[in-house]
Amino acid sequence: MRRRRVFSPVHLGAFVIALLVALPLYWLAVSSLKPGAELGSLPPRLWPQNPTTEHYTEAFADYNFARYMLNSLLVATVSTAGVLALSLFSGYALARLPMRGKRPILVGLLMISVFPTVSVITPLYLIEREIGWLNSYQGLIVPYIAFHLPFAVWIMRNYLLRIPAEMEESATVDGAGPTRTVLQIIVPQALPGLFTAGVFTFTATYTEFLMALTFNSEDAFRTVPVGVALFGAEFEVPYGTIFAGSMAAILPVVILVLVFRRAVVSGLTSGAVKG
Template identity: 70%
Template sequence: MRNRTRKGWRKYVNTINISAVVIALLTALPIYWLFASSFKPTGELGALPPSILPQNPTLDHYREAFGQYSFSTYMLNSVLIASVTTAVVLALALFSGYALARMPVRGKAPLLVGLLVISVFPTIAVLTPLYLLERSLGMLNSYHGLILPYIAFNLPFAVWIMRNYLKDLPFELEESARMDGASSTRTVLSIILPAARPGLFTAGIFTFTASFTEFLMAMTFNSEDNFRTVPVGIALFGSEFDIPYGTIFAASVIAILPIAILVLVFRKSVVSGMTAGAVKG
């Protein structure tokens, strides 16, 4: 009986492992194809049957992205806007999440529901009012014209992540600090902040990625080339009669790098934050 159970369990584990490998390969295939295509000459991109590896690798598409188009400007804009947004969101989410997780707050339950509702609210539903508001305030074609709405849209989810992570930390951490006469702000910065780093990394990755890849508001609010971000800049590559697919592939590869580096560098903290609190209710 034990042998049957053991064999059944092994079969189940093997099935899970095989499924995971298949899913990983299917996920990695488009990324590999994007990467390989960015090094193919223009004539080779449309060849049939398509080649798995570039037959005549070239860097021409990368040169065009930075030479013919203002891709370096788009990258700097996206990194700046996403970085400032992430820093402000994390600072506010840390204290807000602490208050919701560790302090008696009136109406906490409806407030948490409201955070969830706002975090899934479609951007396009408020795009026109936001545009009219920014136009009346003179915020179009500026950095803060994107940073402020990005903060507003990303903060609710970050607060939800931090609240779910902080509520599982032992209360003894704060009690010992209060016994030493530390204020609430001092307690958060000295005691809670170091313990909450996995949750902060998780919220930070989500916020940075959402801000870096956002398209609708960036396309609507910033029409001047000097303030365009990566998604908008890539979408406007080419002209009515020519679509430079190779240059678009090369620019997309470069755009992936900041997010990929962040995930690789902080992967352990992100996984820890997600498993410890980010996916809990």
């Protein structure tokens, strides 16, 4: 006999949260398709009477939005690759190798991961000006790696703790060195943790605003958040174009999360088992 499914308060709470998250995205998508005359209509329409893609055309044709997206994707991808490579070996060292001061290191990583960017933006700007990194890709990539590496190391260290040490011992008996052990034994087992750290890092670097605005003032190096913020003229705010650009900008992040959602959940829950 089948048991009836009972919707508990947990299900109701999850539904409410999902609805609160989905509504702004839905309104953003709908507003990006509304003609200019319907954007300020009262009462607001849940669906445009005359849908149009003119705002998307304006964003990509008049505001160089394709370049902004390319810059964001390039900076976020390279930064994420650097963070994953460094966090894998650093997390392995903290999880497996004997060393002094592990706890202070972990506490320091946790403190750095929540350090406010605005407090170091001025000295970073002065440093990049001196070494000629303003208006460049490396001027964003290197700080992004430095700021997001501590959190990724914390994730990888916690995840690697759950991998049985016997697998590494067997590889050592067979003559594998530390680097080979990490690449051939640890990496296949740590993929969920890598995906988790990668998704968080990519999303954070793709949407970062303050550094991108401060370090890159030339239009050729602007990223999506800065490009969207600077849409419009002195006496005009093109809300429809802003909605269209924002909608186009979030698509890579949405696709990334949908593709790797199971790996991300697995990495988060597995990494929480041991601390």
